[in-house]
Amino acid sequence: MHIINARLRQRSELFSIHIEEGRFSRIEVQDSTLAATDNAIDADGKLVCAPFVEPHIHLDAALTAGEPEWNQSGTLFEGIERWSQRKPMLNEADIRRRALSTIELLVQNGVQAIRTHADTTDPTLVGVRTLCALRDELKDKIDLQVVAFPQDGMLSYPNGAKLMEEALEMGADVVGGIPHFEYTRELGEKSVKQIIALAKKYDRLVDVHCDEIDDPNSRFLEFLACEALFHDMGPKVTASHTTAMHSYDNAYCSKLFRLLKNADINFISCPTESIHLQGRFDTYPKRRGVTRVKELREANINVCLGQDSIFDPWYSLGNGKLLRTLDYAMHICQMMGYQDYARALDMITDNSARTLCLQGYGIEVGNAANFILLEGHDDYSVLRQQGEVLLSVRHGEIIMQRQPAQVITPPWISQKIK
Known part of the structure; x- marks a missing residue:
């Protein structure tokens, strides 16, 4: 599994997160936004967080x-x-x-x-x-x-x-x-x-x-x-x-x-x-x-x-x-x-x-690849928006996934914003 364009807590950069055999193998800062591919999960700037x-x-x-x-x-x-x-x-x-x-x-x-x-x-x-x-x-x-x-x-x-x-x-x-x-x-x-x-x-x-x-x-x-x-x-x-x-x-x-x-x-x-x-x-x-x-x-x-x-x-x-x-x-x-x-x-x-005295918890190289993807890019935005959990991964396997809600803005608002 490979996650791109991910945010991590307390960090402003985008990250690529690599997972091998159910563990985090590499966590790297991206120089720029990467294009989505079939081989990677695109976090789209959203927050990857420990479960x-x-x-x-x-x-x-x-x-x-x-x-x-x-x-x-x-x-x-x-x-x-x-x-x-x-x-x-x-x-x-x-x-x-x-x-x-x-x-x-x-x-x-x-x-x-x-x-x-x-x-x-x-x-x-x-x-x-x-x-x-x-x-x-x-x-x-x-x-x-x-x-x-x-x-x-x-x-x-x-x-x-x-x-x-x-x-x-x-x-x-x-x-x-x-x-x-x-x-x-x-x-x-x-x-x-x-x-x-x-x-x-x-x-x-x-x-x-x-x-x-x-x-x-x-x-x-x-x-x-x-x-x-x-x-x-x-x-x-x-x-x-x-x-x-x-x-x-x-x-x-x-x-x-x-x-x-x-x-x-x-x-x-x-x-x-x-x-x-x-x-x-x-x-x-x-x-x-x-x-x-x-x-x-x-x-x-x-x-x-x-x-x-x-x-x-x-x-x-x-x-x-x-x-x-x-x-x-x-x-x-x-x-x-x-x-x-x-x-x-x-x-x-x-x-x-x-x-709970959990061992190997957290998004660090060598730990079990357990994480969630949240709507929002940091603690504040997730809390303020009560962001949904979009993805939950355990040992590198997806155990839950949902699509972000589609919001339709009334034309009389969108036209005035423009």
Whole structure:
């Protein structure tokens, strides 16, 4: 494969990109625009970018909104109740069908790596088993990580700790947790210690639903960061959501950020979900309820964005488009300066890949030839126009392609422009 007239992120020149045996073999600056040929894909000045990465989604729950009941209040805790109603209906065929449909939607929108949570507070562990099987089945097509996630609390659910260990023995890639949902502070802290111990025992990554609540007194993040620091596991540990940070005062956050930088842990924010679920106890003024994405970025702490849900009990919308999530984040988190735009795609590409500890990610000679082609020539134009993903290539093979939309300008406009 040979791509010509391509733009690369943070570069103004045109490039030719050569691929041999599924890897980038040469990446060369072009002196001028090359004429299209049958032997090359003409990027036509559009942006060639590393694939999008979905770092936080729940494939076992996707496409279940309204089954058997809708979340009428739209709250996080009613969502958990509705999911408890849906869990008895789960089976392998059901999860497989919905997960594959959701993966297809993500692939159509440029995603080539996914981290999915799978509920372990289910005695059958059917979600973990099914998603691990899908991961192995699709390993040549997509990178899929499975998080063993105790939705109802690892220590507050009957035999929750035992089920978690069974999930890891079954092959889950990541140890999950939800300390703020445990019955007591003591149980939450104990669960964090057990999460780190299990990650060390099984040599797994860690991704904790941490402080997904408006309560400013929910401070399990500091506990998780300390455990990661003291066990020298920082880059392998992720704190998802951390929405309570939106309610922390600045004096406490100043102290907290010192720990977070030393711990070197990762953060995932799910802005569309958080702004919908949080602030529900407020009248006005009403909190946004999204973690401090901008401040984490400015402190050079790794932070990325995920969709969290697609049409499930917690969020009944969702379309698989990470660019939409990014657009929301830029607005909600007030990252609207030009320098914010200039590296916007980091939060759904490089930062997410770092969170997932992906190896050989990025458009560099020797790496696997995984990339997407976007409408637009840089981060800013792609974000502003919400450019479509026109092409997705994995190991040098096209896995998705679409034609740019044809726009017909009314004559009364085009004539005046001329």
